[in-house]
Structures are given as structure tokens and as C-alpha cells.
Amino acid sequence: MAPLQIVFLILGLATIISAVMVVTARRIMHAALWLVLTLLGVAALFATLENGFFTAVQVVVYVGAIAILIIFAVMLTRRDLQDTPQQSNPNSGIVAVIALAVTGGLIYGLSTWQNFSASRSAMMTNAAAEGERIVDLGLALVSPDAFAIPFEVASVLLIGALIGAIYVASGQRE
């Protein structure tokens, strides 16, 4: 077994275990901390896909911003979290069956696809090629015949979310 495969298995196992802890931890604060570990595991998997840029973006955006935001929300709404008798719905058994069925369906559906066990095509992975790929991505994001419109729509979405979040969460108005 190649070293990269062992690394993948260890990372994947750690990520799956911490993801399970996210959805089952009794205390919501612990779930939020497990979520940080899960997001870091996903970032490491991005690194095994030889994409350094999105590894960094994952760490900055998810671990640095979204996880901190979730931890703040947990702390702001903390009061009745610790003494709720149960954190899951009473019908969580059915839900587990549904989730397992969806997972099984996804894996089965994908396994009938012809590219399911495709192996990696070769790619230049030295530092210069990596830098060149980031430059290409940046140019594609602003070039009008590539992805300038989705990029601008994403900017508008972020501005809208920013203003909306301030409006909804501020308690000043009547």
C-alpha cells in the first residue's frame, strides 16, 4: 500500500470519527470543537488532492471564520443547551436509516459510473506549476468569457448576506 493511501486512510478515518462526534456530542460546544477538527481534516484531504490554494482557503474561511462564527453563536445562545434532556429528536432511529439509505444510494449510484475507479492523470506539481495554476484560476474568475458573472454574483450574494445578517441580528430597532 502506497504511503499516500495510508495517509488518506488515517485522515479519512479521523475526519469521519470527528464528523460523527459533531452530530452525536451531547454538549453543543463540544460538537462545535469537533466540527473544527472535521474541517481541518477536510483541508488536509484537499492537500492530498494537490490543491494547496483550496487547502489554505478551507483553513482561512471554514476554520478561521465559519467555525468561529458557530462557536460565537453557541456561546450567545448557551443558556438552555446544557440542561436539555436530549439533543436528538425522538425519531432519530428512522433518521439514521434514512441517512444510511442516502449514503448507500450515493455510493451505489456512483459505483455504476464508468469513471468510478479512475486513477489520477499526471499533473505538474512543482511549486512553479502550482503558482501558475493559481494565476490561471484568478484570471478565469475575472475574464468576461470565463467566470466573471458568477464571480460578481457571488460578490453580490456576500454583500447581501452581510447586510441581511446585520439587519436581522441587530436588536436596536423596534
Place this chain on the structure above:
Amino acid sequence: MIPLSWYLIFAALLFGIGLYGVLARRNAVAILMGIELMLNAVNINLLAFWRYLYNSSQQGQVFVAIVLAAAAAEAVVGLALIISAYRRRKTVVAEEMDLLKG
């Protein structure tokens, strides 16, 4: 070399765990955590497809960037709504947030 199927199976598992979290949790913040897990599973799939099948083009990476922006916007608005609802109703349990019920 890692086959593509490992990434796809891993992402399907992560998506299933996130789906369980969304459906089973009572706390609204925990439901949002489940959604984040599902979005991460999607991103792993997209980057794996990009790396294995289409690594000479930019679409896969642009798609991941857009998903990241949408996830950030969704988390911000969702948490703002939860905090606002908590301020009015003193609860974060999703089934008790029934202000719109007739």
C-alpha cells in the same frame, strides 16, 4: 495512488453524517453544523473530480470557490436568524421556533 472511488465514498459518508445531523438534531446551531458537513462533502467531490478528470480546466475550482462563498453567506444569515429568534423566544430548539405557525 489513491483511486477516485475512495474520495467519492468518503464524501458520501460525510454527506450521510451531515444529513443525519440536519434531520436528528433539535438545536438549530447543530443543524447548521450538519449543513456545513454536507457542503464540505460536496467540495471534496468537486475537487476530486477536478483533480482526477478535468485538471487542465478551471471549472472545478471555480465551482468550489462559489460553493465556499455560498456556504459562508448561508452560515452568516442562518446564525443571525438563530440569534434573533433566540432573543425573542429564548430558545434554540428548532421545533419550538413556530412563530409562523397559523
